Amino acid sequence: MKGVKLALSTYEAPSPQPVTNPLLTATGVSMVYPARRGSTTALENLNCTLDEAEFLSILGPSGCGKSTFLRLAAGLLQPTSGELTFRGRPIQGPGRDTGIVFQQPTLLPWATAIKNVMLPSENLGLDRKDSLARAHELLRLVGLSAYKDLYPGEMSGGMCQRVGIARGLAHRPSLLLMDEPFAALDAMTREHMMVELQRIWQVQRCSVIFITHSIPEAVFLSDRIVVMGARPGRVVRDINVDIPRPRTLATMSDSRFVSLTRDLRELFTDLVKIG
Amino acid sequence: MRSAATALLSATVIIAIWHYAIIWFHVPNYLMPAPGAVVEALKRGYIAGEFWKHLVFTLKSTLLGYVTGCGSALLIGAALAEWPAVERLVMPYIVALQSMPKVALAPLIIVWFGFGLESKIVMVALICFFPMFVNTVAGLRQTDPTLIEMMRAYSGSRWRTFVRIKVPAAAGTIFAGLQIAVVLSLIGAIVAEFISSTEGLGYLISAASTTLDTSVMFAALFSLAALGITGSAVVRSVHRKLVFWGKSASAAAKE
Numbered sequence: 001m002k003g004v005k006l007a008l009s010t011y012e013a014p015s016p017q018p019v020t021n022p023l024l025t026a027t028g029v030s031m032v033y034p035a036r037r038g039s040t041t042a043l044e045n046l047n048c049t050l051d052e053a054e055f056l057s058i059l060g061p062s063g064c065g066k067s068t069f070l071r072l073a074a075g076l077l078q079p080t081s082g083e084l085t086f087r088g089r090p091i092q093g094p095g096r097d098t099g100i101v102f103q104q105p106t107l108l109p110w111a112t113a114i115k116n117v118m119l120p121s122e123n124l125g126l127d128r129k130d131s132l133a134r135a136h137e138l139l140r141l142v143g144l145s146a147y148k149d150l151y152p153g154e155m156s157g158g159m160c161q162r163v164g165i166a167r168g169l170a171h172r173p174s175l176l177l178m179d180e181p182f183a184a185l186d187a188m189t190r191e192h193m194m195v196e197l198q199r200i201w202q203v204q205r206c207s208v209i210f211i212t213h214s215i216p217e218a219v220f221l222s223d224r225i226v227v228m229g230a231r232p233g234r235v236v237r238d239i240n241v242d243i244p245r246p247r248t249l250a251t252m253s254d255s256r257f258v259s260l261t262r263d264l265r266e267l268f269t270d271l272v273k274i275g
Numbered sequence: 276m277r278s279a280a281t282a283l284l285s286a287t288v289i290i291a292i293w294h295y296a297i298i299w300f301h302v303p304n305y306l307m308p309a310p311g312a313v314v315e316a317l318k319r320g321y322i323a324g325e326f327w328k329h330l331v332f333t334l335k336s337t338l339l340g341y342v343t344g345c346g347s348a349l350l351i352g353a354a355l356a357e358w359p360a361v362e363r364l365v366m367p368y369i370v371a372l373q374s375m376p377k378v379a380l381a382p383l384i385i386v387w388f389g390f391g392l393e394s395k396i397v398m399v400a401l402i403c404f405f406p407m408f409v410n411t412v413a414g415l416r417q418t419d420p421t422l423i424e425m426m427r428a429y430s431g432s433r434w435r436t437f438v439r440i441k442v443p444a445a446a447g448t449i450f451a452g453l454q455i456a457v458v459l460s461l462i463g464a465i466v467a468e469f470i471s472s473t474e475g476l477g478y479l480i481s482a483a484s485t486t487l488d489t490s491v492m493f494a495a496l497f498s499l500a501a502l503g504i505t506g507s508a509v510v511r512s513v514h515r516k517l518v519f520w521g522k523s524a525s526a527a528a529k530e
Contacts, residue, residue: 074428094428106425109520110443119439120429153520171429 022049023175023207024073029082031068031233042068044232045082050207052174057210057218057225059264061272065233066211070179073209074100086175096124099168099206101178105160107152113163114139114148120171131170138166141200158189165197169204178210182217191249194220198246215264219257220247227264229271237267308490316494330498332474333464336392337502340399341460345407345453347400352411357437373405377463381470395467395475402463403456410452414445443518450514457506461499476502 031043042065050056058066071077072084075094084091086098099120107116114135121131139148142162152160161181168176181197182190194217201208201221212218218225219241227237243256251257290310296302297309304312320326351369354361381398388394418441426436468477476495483491 076424076428094430096430098428100425100428102421102425104421106421108422108439108443110446110518119426119431123426123429123431123435151520 021052023052023054023087024048024050024209025083025085026069026072027083027085029069029072029079029084031065031072031077032080041232043072043079044234046233046235048226048235048238050175050209053205053207055201055208055210055221055223057212057222058228059212059215059218059225060228060233060236061230061268062213063233064228064230066228067179068233069228070100070177070209070211073175074098074177095175096171097174099171099173099176101161101164101168101176101181103180103183105152105157105164107160107163107167109152112149112151113144113155116152116163117166117170119167124171126171134172135166135170138169139163141203142166142196156189158185158193161185161193162196165200169200169206172206174206176204176206176208178208180211180213182212182214190214190217195249197221202246215261215268216252219243219260219264220252225264227267227271236271239264305487305489308493312490313493313497316488316490317497320491320494326479326494326498329474329476329479329495330502332392333461333468333476333499334502336395336467336475337399337460337464337506339392340396340463341403341456343396344400344403344460345456348404348407348452349411349449352408353415353437356412356415356441369405369408372401377402378466381466384467385471390471390473395464395472398467399460399463402459402466406455406459407449407452410448410455411445414448414452415441417448418444446518447514450510450518453510454507454514457510458503461503461506465499 026046026048029043029046030041033040033042046065046069048069058069060066068077072079073091075091075098078092086095107113108119111119114132117135117138118131121134122128136145136148139145142165144159144162144166147155147159150159152163155163161184165178165181168178182193185193198221210218210221222241225237225239225241226235227239228234229236239260241260243251243254243260247257294310297307308316317326351365355365377398380401384397384401385394388397422440422444423436426440431439464475465477465480468475469481472478476499479495480492483489483495
């Protein structure tokens with residue numbers, strides 16, 4: 001009886017998950033950048049939560065402040081008003097329990113892949129032997145074991161970005177922030193990386209905030225999608241993606257996948273019209 | 276291999292022209308020595324004479340001055356790039372010093388530091404300082420801001436950011452400064468020796484000029500050129516060895 005109920009609930013229509021203990025909470029967050037004349041409001045009264053082990057995508061047109069939100073969550077910026085909390089505590093600066101993957105790989109050109117992956121652990125002063133073992137494990141996970149001694153200049157863009165993802169997970173963070181990590185890759189590599197990321201995430205099971213402006217990418221990867229509108233940046237819609245995992249490229253022609261992407265595209269068209 | 280052959284060929288041609296021009300146009304010895312006479316002077320100087328003593332003196336003052344000047348430029352440049360307060364405090368004096376032709380300071384330096392090695396070292400250090408200083412500051416400041424932000428996001432301390440990010444990022448520019456300083460340091464040493472010295476290749480040149488011994492002057496000049504070329508080659512090879520990612524880094528940034 002219980003089993004049936006559980007199975008049913010996974011197929012239920014989008015209903016907000018019970019917010020028992022969110023990992024990250026944004027309450028009334030606004031971000032105003034002072035400009036030469038007047039000021040630019042990047043985010044206005046943004047409310048959002050992220051649960052443990054949840055994959056959340058933030059989807060929006062350019063200029064909707066999604067990167068600003070990520071920087072706030074990373075503790076690289078402080079909001080003008082409102083509050084962001086991580087495990088109930090206000091975020092005051094970059095946290096030890098957060099990893100970040102940038103749009104560009106942002107690797108050290110003078111360090112090998114494995115050295116790059118070890119950087120966060122070294123910064124945090126974690127045990128060297130453990131972090132080395134962890135770096136090896138992560139490079140295996142992203143499929144780069146054989147390339148651990150290569151320098152970024154000797155690797156392709158896709159390989160560099162995988163190293164960047166491995167680095168993001170090096171210190172076993174509970175939260176991984178990803179700022180359009182595949183935006184700089186070509187379409188083929190992009191699709192491949194999307195499948196890879198799901199696989200990696202299913203092994204690591206941390207919470208992810210994934211910034212993107214690609215609808216299929218967001219639908220493929222996410223448990224939940226927050227759609228943002230521009231000028232000022234605000235949450236327009238919060239959607240649960242109830243497509244079972246693991247999702248494959250074949251899932252992308254699944255009727256639920258197709259209808260969800262279509263709905264999102266329509267929503268987007270309206271957003272751009274308004275903007 | 277091919278470029279070496281080309282260089283050898285062009286050198287042979289130039290020396291031949293030099294040799295025959297002196298014979299055909301009857302150029303007197305006190306104006307321009309024949310290549311053979313220069314070789315003779317080099318042989319005499321290095322085998323029997325005192326060339327080694329002079330070479331070692333110039334080399335010593337150049338090296339010690341180079342290390343002192345570049346070292347202090349590196350330290351002050353790094354402090355200035357890291358702390359704006361240091362910049363406000365130090366920058367006006369450095370600009371004033373740079374606006375002054377250092378050669379004009381040479382007599383004063385002799386008064387302060389004597390006729391010996393010390394005054395030469397100070398002169399070399401002074402002349403090396405500025406290009407090295409400018410390059411250090413520029414190199415450290417031009418560090419890719421995204422790398423610095425990445426380091427901040429991963430809780431990197433200021434010291435670690437400096438050592439792991441900024442210094443390697445500035446290495447190429449710093450080596451360019453070291454390269455410029457090689458040539459400048461020789462200028463500094465020779466100028467100081469011209470003004471007052473009893474040793475060194477600069478002294479040798481000015482001493483030979485009083486007797487119109489152009490072959491010795493040429494021999495000293497060639498020795499100086501050899502020093503400069505060797506110094507540059509050493510700096511270049513260290514540069515290549517240490518900053519091995521140079522090209523690949525810019526390629527990675529483009530992707």
